[in-house]
Each structure stands twice: as structure tokens, then as C-alpha cells.
Amino acid sequence: MRQSKMFIPTLRDVPADAEIKSHQLLLRAGYIRQVASGVYTYLPLARNVLHKIETIIREEMEAIGSMELLMPALQPAELWQESGRWYSYGPELMRLKDRHERDFALGPTHEEVITSLIRGEIKSYKRLPLSLYQIQTKFRDEKRPRFGLLRGREFVMKDAYSFHADQESLDETYNDMYRAYSNIFSRCKLDFRAVLADSGAIGGKDTQEFMVLSEIGEDTIAYSDASDYAANIEMAEVKTVYTKPDKPEKPLEKIPTPGQKTIAQIVDFLKADPVQCLKTLVLKADDEYVIVLVRGDHEVNEIKVKNLLGAETIEMADPEIIKTLMGADIGSLGPVGAPENIRILADNAVQYVVNGICGANENDYHYINANPGRDYRVDLYGDLRNIQEGDPSPDGKGTIRFARGIEVGHIFKLGTKYSEAMHAAFLDENGREQVILMGCYGIGVSRTLMAVCEQHNDDKGLVWPVNLAPFEVHLVPVNMKDEKQAGLTEKLYTELQKQFTVLMDDRNERPGVKFADSDLIGLPTRVTVGKKASEGIVEIKVRKTGEVLEVKQEDLSGTIANILAKLA
Template sequence: MRWTEFLIPTLKEDPQDAEAVSHKLMVRAGLIRRLTAGAYIYLPLGLKVLKKVEQIVREEMNKTGAIELFMPALQPVELWKKTGRYDVIGDVMIKFLDRHGKEIALGPTHEEIITDLVSREIRSYKDLPICLYQIQTKFRDEVRPRFGVVRSSEFIMKDAYSFDKDEDALEIAYSRMYQAYCNIFTRCGLPYIPVLADTGMMGGRVSHEFMIPSLIGEDRIVVCSSCKYAASTEIAPAVLREGAGAGEEKFLEKNLVNTPGKVKVDDISVLLNVSKEKIIKTLIYMADGKPVAILLRGDHEANEAKIKNKLKVVRFAMADEKNILDVTRGARGFSGPCGLNIPIYADFAVKGIINAVTGANIVDAHYVNVNYERDFNVTEWIDARVITEKDPCPKCGAGIEIKNALEVGHTFKLGTKYSQALNAKYLDENGHEKVLVMGCYGIGVTRIIPAIIETNADKDGIVWPITVAPYEVIVICLNNKDDMESAKEAERIYRELSAKNIDALLDDRFDKSPGVKFKDADLIGIPLQIVVGKKSLAEGNVEIRDRKMKSSHLINKEEAAEYIYQKIKILTRNLSKN
């Protein structure tokens, strides 16, 4: 493709509404343009990257034996109601009434649809195992779309679904898909980390997230450098459970103190001159519509995923002001365990705190010298907090590191959650009816692109891995209208590259200076550059530049195309190794 015949609207300045590096560069490099909040147009250069990512995903899925299909984005909500997820997903689902008054949803995911299909098409154990997948647009009404296409309301996802006769067969399917994911992210040049994860609204008993360490990552993961343990902070157990002040023998009488306007732990710590470890936070939640209290040490953060799973509830959220008032007779920020008549679940770290500070369930007041058993009771002690870097590895006891990470894939062992609800069954070898066992495997296809940029960019722009680059090589002609020799040689090399099926871009702009061409080439991130100029041609050479290594060397002009061909083979092979 010739630059003058393509649409590559590069920009010199960062867009004002962009925070993430990937968002800035995708706009500046002419990959995307914003249509409205959470919705983006993929310009030709961005579409080429997207199609290459899709092709890698498709190739690895096909290698596993998965079969591609395509399901509608329009979904009847009745299927969601059968599985119980209609109420759980809430306002994230985009819904509307058609002209017949029927409620329709734009699919945020397709578990219900695929299970309904299989329930009508799979009859016998002879039809199993089977794995079906699609690459399809999803829709979610995000509260706060951000970071460009990282968190958008319309996005492309690969979702695969395996159906097996039992758990042993699911293990085989899951292992096969897990390896396929490793292959995909390796080929895309991503430094992925598979981590144990919460199954969330998807359900099931086991899941893994494939995470990319990134400053813009909205998830946090725990990584142990010693034993390689890796997990989402949502499920990583907090091993250290002793409370602050353990060993103190003096129990003081509970006293009420004035704390006007002080609702934050930091403020209470300063006002009362106590460490945060001596403060007990009391958080009021609604669990399936019923209030519960969660007690945490002042320096710890509530782990809602852990608590929700422990309580075995479907809906779990912070109580609003009215519910807090009904439960505590006080305002938010002044809740405490003393006198509460609701279930109280306390984190293990609270148990050893002696002479604690707690809310008094009275506006502008706290209690000091509060002690467990004498002043309040606990319904159950649980692991209710987010693990910290002060905690040891849950597996080996070594030190851990907590990183921000960007999720690009998620795999689930769903079991029979959906097949049971939607009557997806089969007849076994003995003619007995059994429920199908499912697995689910998702990849954020459009999210892979910003993830690559976040981990492969420098001060000059994007640095694409060869496998997903919009073009593998760019031929930069430094000529002007008076230098037709350079133009002819650049054209010859471009044609030779094309004859070798190399995806090449020819920068044939006469009206742009060499400096502009070099800046644009670096910005859009083409891995290899061939620079054709009058000076080097005088000696029969052209310049070869490596975008990532920032290296360059001269080569005979007749050997340039074959050199690039062999270089691409090496770079591609290096990204296929596991």
C-alpha cells in the first residue's frame, strides 16, 4: 500500500481527553477516532491491526479443534432470567423494547445463547466433546468508559464454550484452551501472567485471568517470585491473621469520645493519636437484601469478592444512607459493632486488637477501649480483607509483589450452572440422561491492541511486534520531485517486497520532509524500515532500520527485499516460542 493512497491521519499532539499512553498513541497514530463515550471508529490502520490479532486468535482456536460460529448480538432476556443473571448484571446490560413490546438485550456475553443452542442440537454422548467459539461485538453500558478502547461500551471479544460429558473431560478441554491462550498472547508479544481469579457473575468453581502488568490496569494481582504463585487480589488469601496489640493484658472500659466530622481512618488516627492498626472499621453491606456488618482493621481494605463468596450470596453491595440509618441509628462513617443486631463478620486480623477504637453508631462520636467479647460479639471470623505486600505468599511464605494489571483473557470451569438451568442434557452410553459440563473462555480482542501498545511503546511512538503490525516494513523514500532515481528504486523494492507476500507500506509523499517521514514511521510503529535516499543510492545501498532496537545499517539495494523476508521469518519465529 502507498501512503498517498491510504488513510493515515497522524497527529503531532496528544488528544486532550486521553489519559493512557495507548489511548494517546492510538489516536495520534491514526488507528482510532472517538464517536461517542465508549464507542470508537477503527480507521484503516487500526483495522489492519485488529484483523491480524483476530487471525492469531482464530488460528490458535482452530488448532484446539474448536469450531467457529456466529451468534446474534440481539438476545431475548428470557434466557437470562432462566439462569438468574438478568438481575445480577443489572444496568450494565443494554435493553430495549422492540415494536412488538418484547424486551431485547444487546449481548454483553453469550453463555445463555450458546447453551440454549446446544440444548437443542446435542443429543448423545457421541456428539461430545464439542467446543464452539465466535469473534463477536459485545455491548455493556459502562458507568465510566475510560482509556480509549480498554474500557468501552462496544468491543470485540472471542468467546469459546466447551461441552463435555463429565468433569474429567472438562479438565482436558480446559487444559487445551489454557495452552491456546498462552500461544495467543505469546504470538501477540504480550508479557502475560496467568493468575487464579474470582469467577464473579459468570459462576463456576475455577477460573484464570490472563493479565498484563500495566500502570493503567484496573485489576491488581499478587505475584511471588519464589514459587511463581500468581492470583488476583480478589481471591488471594491473607495468611497473616494476628491483630495489632496482641499480648496486652490491660482491658480498659469503653468510653465515648467526640470526633466531629471525622469519618476517615487517617483522620481518626491523627485526632485520637492511635495507630490505624488499633482502629476497627465497621462497614455495613446489603447481602441479598439483608444487612450485614463487616469488621476490618483500620489499615486493611475490604475484599468484597471474598466476602460475597464466603456468604454465598448473589447480590452484595455497600448499604446506602437509609439502610445504614435503619441498622445503626447513626450516619455513614460512624458505624461500630457495639449494640448491632445484625450478623457481624469480622476479619481474622481484628481478633487480636486490644482496646480498639470503633464507631459509636452516633453522629460525630467514636468509642475508645473497645474489646471483643466484652463489648461486642462476632457471628463468624472470616478472611475478609485484601492481601497486602506485608503479607507472605499464601503458597510458600516468601515475600510477594502486588501489581496493577490489565485483563486480556479469562477462562472458567463453569460446570453445570448454565446447562442445568437451560436443560442442556445428553444421553450417555447406557441411555441415561445427564447434564452437560461446560467451560467458558473469553479474550478481549480489542483490548489486546492497547495492551500491546502499553507494553511496547517508547517516547517516539508505538513499537509493534511483527505479528500484529499493520505493516511489516515501511519503505521510506527521501526523494523530492527532482529526485526520481530514489522514487524509482523505492518503487522497485516495494514491488519486490509485495511479490514475496510481505505486508509493505511505501511512504511516497513528495510534499513531506525526511524528518516528518521518520517521525511518522516511528509513531505508527512499523517494525522494519527501508530508507531509500540519494546519498546511499550513490553507493548502491539502502538503509535498514529496526524500530525496536533503534539500530541501522546499510545493505546492497538488490539484497534489501530478501534480507527483510528472512528478518520477518526470524522475528515471527521468536514470537511463536513457548
Template sequence: MLLSDLLPHTLREAPAEAEVPSHRLMIRAGLIRRHAAGIYSWLPIGLRVLRKAERIVREEMERIGAVELLMPCVQPAELWHESGRWQKYGPELLRMTDRREREFCFGPTHEEIITDLIRNVVSSHRQLPLTLFQIQTKFRDEVRPRFGIMRAREFLMKDAYSFHLDEDTLAETYTRMREAYERILERIGLDYRVVEADNGAIGGNSSHEFHVLADAGEDTIVYAPQGQYAANLELARAQAPEGERPAPGAELEHVPTPNARTIPEVAKLLKIPAERCVKTLIVQGSEAAAVALVLRGDHELNHIKAARLAEVASPLVLLDAEAVEALGGLKFGSIGPVGLEMPVIADRDAAILSDFCCGANKPGEHYIGVNWDRDVDEPAVADLRLAREGDTSPDGQGTLAFARGIEVGHVFELGTRYSEAMGAVAQDDHGAERPLSMGCYGFGVSRVVAAAIEQSHDKRGIIWPAAIAPFDILVVPVGHGRSADMLGAAERLHDELEQAGFEVVLDDRALRPGVMFKDAELLGIPHRLVLSERSLEQGMVEYRARTAESNEDIPRERIADFLRERMHPPE
């Protein structure tokens, strides 16, 4: 293929808006182009990469017996009303009306459509289990699209759905899908972690996320480097405290704390470590107007965990200063559980404290020597806090470390949430009609391309993993001006390698060598061959891997074999 035919458009400088390496490099290399926030074109070279990622995903889906179909991007509102999500999904759902004022949305996901399809097509256990997938453009009207293709509003996703009448085959498909995702990420050559996850808006039971590790990642993942445990920080269980609560050793005492509102200020003023203070957060209750959450002073509230408590409203609402004041004159900076007239839930670490310090529910006053049971009713106890680096892993193996991750895949066991709402049933082997169990499995195809660049680039440009590189080999002829047949020689080399089965692109732009070399590095094609007047005379070709610092001269007639060995080294 000729580079000049591929709409090459490299930039020396990236637009000011591009912040993270993958976004900058994709724009500079001319792989994508933005039209509006989170909406991009894929230029020919970029599209080759996307198609390669897509092909790997498709192959691994087919390997586990999933079957491809294609569903519509535009979906009728009625189906979303049936599942209840027309109300629930919120402004992220791009809604529209047709000429007859009938409502539609641009699909952000396809549970409704697939369930509608299956309920009309499947009626017997003999047709199950069944796993279907598609690779298709999705639209989610993200609050804040950013980082180019990484968090776009329009993006390419593989979504798969499985249907079952028994939990065993659902669990089996779920496991096979997890393994398929691991194979995809291994084939692309990415460093990743599988983590326990929250189910979010899609709902259901068990759920795992697949994160590619990268500094630009938007999620914090928690994992034990020496053990198996890994989870999204939102979900990571905190280490349970050991031992019993010590018996009270101090008297309850009222102390003035003028101008000390935060835990560090109070701790400093009273010369008490933050670990012996508690903070009290007032949130909206599910039934009660307010619920108090008590955490140790040095711990942070995990909002997801709090929202999951039956007593607490979901999603979590932290009451603001005004609402707190309305509850009997409470002020931020001096709230504590003593004498508080509302349900109190303490984190496990706060619940085993004795002789602790807390706000006295009057501005500028605190209590010290506070003890549960003696001074305050025993609280309900729950895991409320965020995990911290250095905590012992919840499974006891090693200590927790944090890393940044880019979520490229997410698998869910949905159960019967959609099939019950939408009446997707089949007859079991006794002739009884039962709702189908579902699994759903998403993989961000366009996002994994950005993730690959985040993990594999240097200051000069992209370093494509071989599996998704737009081409295997770039041929660069230099010295057009001196040697009349330079381009002809390059074309012969290109044709020969193409016939040998390589994907080859020839830089036929006849630019100055420096420009072509810079672009070669920016584009990141794994193998570069340079032809020059000198090498032609000597019957050699100059080879350099994208990752190498220097050149090797390879005899012209050996070049195909040499490249074969480089790309597929003998075991």
C-alpha cells in the same frame, strides 16, 4: 501496498479526550476514529493489526481442537428470559424491539444462544466433548467507556464455549484453553499474568483472568514475584494471621474522643497504633436488616469477599448515615461491636486482637482495652480484608506485590448453570439424560491491540510487536525533487521484497522527508528502508529498526537476505 491507498490520517496532536498512550497513539496514527462514546471505526491500517491479532487467536483455538462458528449479534429476549438474565443483566444489556414490538438485545456474550443451539443439536455423549468458538462484535452498554478501544462499548471478542458430560473433560478443556491463551499472549510478545478471578455476573466455579501488565491497566493485580500466586485484588486471599489471641491484659475503659472520628484521628488522640483499633462497618444483611463487619484499623474491606458471606446481602450495600442512625442512634465515627445488637463478623486479623480500641456507639466516645469473649460475644470470623503489598503470599512463597493489569482474557468453568436453566441435556453411555457441563472462554481481540501499544511505545509513537504489526517493512523514498526515478526505484524495491514474501508498504506520498520520518515512527512499523539519491548512487539501502537509534547501510542486492535474518534470526 501503497501508503496513499490506505487512508493515512496522522495527526500532530491528539484530541483532548484521549488520555492513555494507546488511545492517543491510535488516534494520532489514524488507526481508529470515534463516532460516539465507546464506538469506533477501524481505518485500513488499524484493521490490518486487528486482523493479525484475530488470526493468531483463531490459529491457537484451532490448535486445541476448537471449531469456529458464527452466531447472531441480535438475540431474542426469550432466551434471556429462560436463563433469567433478561432481569439480572441490567442496563449494560442493550435492548431493542423490532417492528412487531418483539424484544431483542445486542449480544454482550453468547451463553444463551450457544446453549439454545446445542440443546437442539446435541443429544448423545458420543457428540461430546465439544468446543466451539466465534470471533465477533459484541456490545456492552458500559457505564463509562474510556481509553478508546480498550474499554469500548462495541468491541471484537473471541468467545468459546465447551460442553461436557463429565467433569474430567471439562477440566481438561479448561486447562488446554488456558494454555492456548498463554500461547496467544506469548506469540504477540506481551508481558502478562494469569490470575485467580471472581466469577462476576456470568456465574460458575473456577475462573482465571489473563492480564497484560501496563500502567494504564484498570485492574489491580496482586502477585508474588518469586512465587506462583497471582490474583485479582478483588479476590486475593489475605495472609492468615499467625499465633493465638493473647489473653486480656487491660481493663475495659470508656474514653472521651471528641472530634476524633476516623481511625487515624482516634489513634493519634489516644496514642494507640491503628493496628490496635478496629473499624466497624454496617452493611445490609441477607436476612438481618444489618450486619456489622469488623476490621483492624489499618485494613481495608474487600467488598467482593464481604458480599460472598451468607449473612451479607449480595451485592454489598454499605448502609448510609441515615440508615445507620435508624439502628438505635448509631453515628459514623463511633461505632463499635460492644453491645451492638446485630450479627458481628470479624476479619481474622481483627479477631485475634486483644486489648483493642473501638467506638462506644455514642458520638465522641470510644472504648479501650476491649477483649472478645470478655466484653463482646465471640464474633464469626472470616477473611474480609484487601490484601496489601508486602503481605506474605497465601501459598507461603514470597511476599505480595501489586501491578496494574489490562484484562484481555477470562476463562470460566460454568458447570450446569445454563444447561439446567435452558434444558440442554444429553444421554450418557447408560442412556440416562443429564445436563451438560459448560465452560466459557472470552478473549478481547480489539482490547489486546490497545494493550500491546500500552506495553510497546515510546515518545515518538507505536512500536508494534512483529506478530501484529500492520506491515513488516516501510519503504521511504526521499528526494523526489532531485531524482526523477526515485519513486520508480522505490517501487522496484517494494515489489521485490513483496515477492520475497514480506508485507511491505511504500510511502508514495512524496512529502518532505521529515514528515515521512515522523509518520514512520508514529506508525511503528518494525523495519524501515530509506532510499535516497546518495544511496542509489552507492547501490545501498538505508535500514533502521523502529527500536534502533541509528541507520545501517545495506547493499541493495543483499537487502532481502538481510531482512530475513533480522526477522528470523538463526537459533
């Protein structure tokens, strides 16, 4: 492709509103432009890369027998009312009325549409399992769109849905998807982890997120330094085995602690160790208020509390209500003498705290030397805290470290959530009606593009992996007005195109501008045609390593092929 015919509007300056590297570079290198907050145009170079990512996805989806279809963005409100999400989704669901005042949603996802399709067509176990996917534009009205394509309001997604007669079949497809996703992100040359995203009922294997490791990630991942274990910190199981300190229990004592409310203040005031302290929270799980205890150096994990109780919802109790229930304000709460009608839950670590410090349920007073069983009741122990760096990995291998990640994929066993609400059933081999089991599987396609940029760049610009680069070779004559250079360039352009995808910079720009643009755009190899054109010698620069080679024109194709193969 001749660069003069392409539309690659590069920018010299870093755009003011772009906070992260990949966003800055995609703007500067002429890949994307913003149309509205969180809404972008993909210019030709980015459209090209999107195609390549889409092709990888299609190949891997086909390999596991998933069929491509295309569902609409316009979704009738009735379907969303059936599933209940019309009411629960909130302002992120973009809604509109048609000319007849009928309500529609702009699909952020397609569970309702596909469930309604399937329930109309699949009536027998003979037609199951079934796996369908699409690559399609999605809409989500983010409160604060940011980071370019990472958190946009209109974006390209691959979403897949599978339908099953039994759990075994769902598990199988889920595992196929896991492998396909691993292949896809590996082929996109991403450094990623598959992360456990739920510690729910069926063994914590019901949903996994594929996270690209990156400082700018919005999620924190706990991962093992010695295995492939990884989980959202909120989801990671704590398997620490605590030991009881070998020291005598002292008598419980109530002491004045004027104005001391936080663990940090108490530690300072009493010259104590945080591990000696008890954090006391009051939570509301569905309609029940419960007291939750964790050690002073730990953070309570509300999702674990919710799961332990089998509750649907969990939230912090209102401070006014806490005062009424406990007789003291937050900061002076504790389990000793807590009201008998409120259950006390404690993290496993609490059982091993000897002579603990806790609020006295009286403002400005604390107890010291509080011991479970002797001084206070615990109704239920469990794993109720967030994992921490340094904890042993739950899989028994290595130690937990933290990293930040960008979610690029998500696989999820939906079970009967939608099929039950929307009455998608089949007749089994015995003619009995059963609800279809479902799985759903998403990949942020435009987000993946951005994640690749975030992991593949340097201070001069983008550095594309060979298989995703919009072109493999950037052919750059130093001076198109020099007849020898122009002649050789045209010849090489014809020649190279037989074997490679080539972008030829035929613009009348200064060499400095061309080289800077070339580095920004980030194609794997640059062939510079300069003064030695008359001798038939050109220069190859490897974008990733900066390595520069002089080669004779007859060796050019072979050398480039070798370089690309090595880079791949």
C-alpha cells in the same frame, strides 16, 4: 502496498479527547477514527493488525479442538428472559424492537444463544464434550465509554463455549483454554498475568482473568514477586499468620472521643497505632444484618464476607437502620455490647489484637483495652480483608506486590448456570437425564490490539512486534522526484515484496513528514533510499532500537531477514 493508495490519515497534534498513549497513537498514526462515543472505525492498518490477532486466536483455538461458528448479534428477548438476564443486565444491554414490535437484544455475549442451540441438538453423552468459538462483534452500552478501544460500546470479541458431561471434562477444557490463552497473549508479545478472579466454592480455580500489566489498567492485581501467583486484590486469599503480642490485657475503659470518627482521627486523638484499632461495619447479607470487624489498617472485603456467609448479595447497611440497630452512628460503632441478635464476624487478624480500641455504640465515645472473648463476642472468624502489599503470597512463595492491569481475556467455569435455567440436558451412559456443564471463555480482540499498542510504543509513535505489524518493511525514498532514488525504490519494492510485506511511501511529501509518519506508524524496519542510491547503498533503521545500518542493495533482504528474526 503503495502508501498513496492506502488510507493512513496521520495527525500532527495529539487529539484532545484521547487520554491514554495507545489511544492517542492509534488516532495520530491513522489506525482508527471515532464514529460515535465508544464506536470506532478500524482503518486499513488497524484492520490488518486485527486480522493478525484473529489468526493467532484461530490457530490456538483449533489447536485445542475448538470449532469456529458464527452467531448473530440480534438476539430474541425470549432467550434472555429464559436465562433471567433480560431483567438483571441493566442498561448496558442494548435493546431494540423490530418492525413487528418484538424485543431484541444486541448481544454483549452469547450464552443464551448457544445454550438454546445446543439444547436443541445435543441429547446424548456421546456428543459431548464440545467446544465452539466465534470471533464476532459485540455491543455493550457502557455508561462512560473511554480509552478508545479499551472500553467501547461496539467491539470485536472471541467468545468460546464448552459443553461437558462431567466436571473432569470441563476441567480439562478449562486447562486447555488456559494454555491457549497464555499462548495467544504471549504471541501478541504482551506482558500479562493470569489472575485468579474468584475465591468461590471450588478452590478459587473457577475463573481467571488474563490481565495485561499497565498503569492505565482499571483493575488492581495482587501478584507475588517470586512466583506466578496473581489475583484481583478483592479475590486474593490472605494467608498471613498473625502472632499475639506478648502483653497483659488491661481493664476495659470507656472514654470520651468528641467528634472523632475515622480511624485516622482516633489514631491521632489517642496517639495510638492503627493496628490497635478495630474497624466496625454493619453489612446486609441477603436479609440478615451482620457486624464485621477488621483491624484499623485493613480494608474489609465484602465478597469474602458474602462467601463466608454463603449469601447471594451483600451491601452496606443503611445509616438510618444502623442507628436504630446499634444505638449510634457510623464512626462510633463497636462490638462491645452489640445487640445479641446480630452476628459478629471478624477478620482473622482481630483475634490477635490485644487491648483494642473500638467505638462504644454511643456517639462520641470509644472503648480502649477491648479484648475478644473477654469484652466482646465473635461468632465467626475468617479471611475477611483485602490483601495488601507486603503480605506473604498465598502460594507461600514471595511477597505480594500490586500492579494495575487491563483485562484482555477471561476463562470461566459456568457450571450449570445457563444449562439449568434453559433446560439443556443430556442422557448419560445409563440413560439418566443430566444437566450439561458449561464453560465460557472470552478474549477482547480489539482491546488486545489496544493493549499491544499501550505496551509497544515510544515518544515517536507505535512500535509493532514483527508478527503483528501491518507491514514488515517501510520503504521510504527521500525524494521520489530524484530519478536514481525513484528507480532504486521501485526496484527494491519489487524485490523486497518477494520476501516481506512492504509499505512503500511513494507520496510527494517532505522527508521530515515521511520520517515522522513512518515512526508514528511503527513498522519494525524502515529502509531509507537517499543520496547514496546512485551507489546502490540504502539505510535500514530498526524502529525498536533506533539502530541504523547502511547496506548495499544486494545485502538488503538478508539483513532485514536477520533483523526481523532477531526482533521476533
